[in-house]
Amino acid sequence: MFSLTTVSLELKRKSNFMPSSPLSATSNYTRQRLFTLALCFVLATTSACARTNAQDYFPLADGAKWEYTGRFIPSSGGQYLIRSTIHIDGTTLIHGRRYYKYVLSGDFTGVPNMPPQIEQVRNYRAESGGIYFLPGNDLDGTERLAMPLPIPIGERWQSGTAEVTAERADTIEVGGHKYADCLKLTYKEPGGRRTIEDYYAPGVGLVKSVYTNTTPPQSSSELTLETYHL
Secondary structure, three states, rough: OOOOOOOOOOOOOOOOOOOOOOOOOHHHHHHHHHHHHHHHHHHHOOOOOOEHHHHHHHOOOOOOOOEEEEEEEOOOOOOOEEEEEEEEEEEEEEEOOEEEEEEEEEOOOOOOOOOOOOEEEEEEEEOOOEEEEEOOOOOOOOEEEEOOOOOOOOOOOEEEEEEEEEEEEEEEEEOOOOEEEEEEEEEEEEHHHHHEEEEEEEOEEEEEHHHEEEOOOEEEEEEEEEEEEE
């Protein structure tokens, strides 16, 4: 919700952000699944504790919860309602380091060629130099850098296969609320195959995410924050 994201953004078939249960594999379904995973990835990966100019754009607290609603638009036409929720389910000690457990749930009921429900888990920790994570299904694997800190406004960095830029976004209005002093992170894959634009508000976190896929079957989506609790 997300994402959301990382210096390890993977929107390819080799994505390390896999669904909690196996999914069937047809060509079209696999492509649509990439969208699902990318969407969930956006919301999960960047919702961690980071500070830029002393403003907390990614609150990190046990029990925190964010709820999003939005739409998915396939190249075949039409619009489909989608929903997503992130919540922090306590902390855990892994290899001597304390991580926050992020649980992401996505509801794609009614969207053609996509799983109706999906859940992902990741474990995050933050220190002065960056945000780090371990996938929920690979706790003994190598810790990965999600985002350098402080966030380099006006600069670019590499996030897996994607190039990331950070910039100011002023005021964003979603869910009947206005959020000032927002931050915008844009992720672009080589050749512009897929693009993600995430907007964050200080003291709130991710408030809007726009995803565009230009590879067949083309699609786009937008999620906006409805409610949150910190």
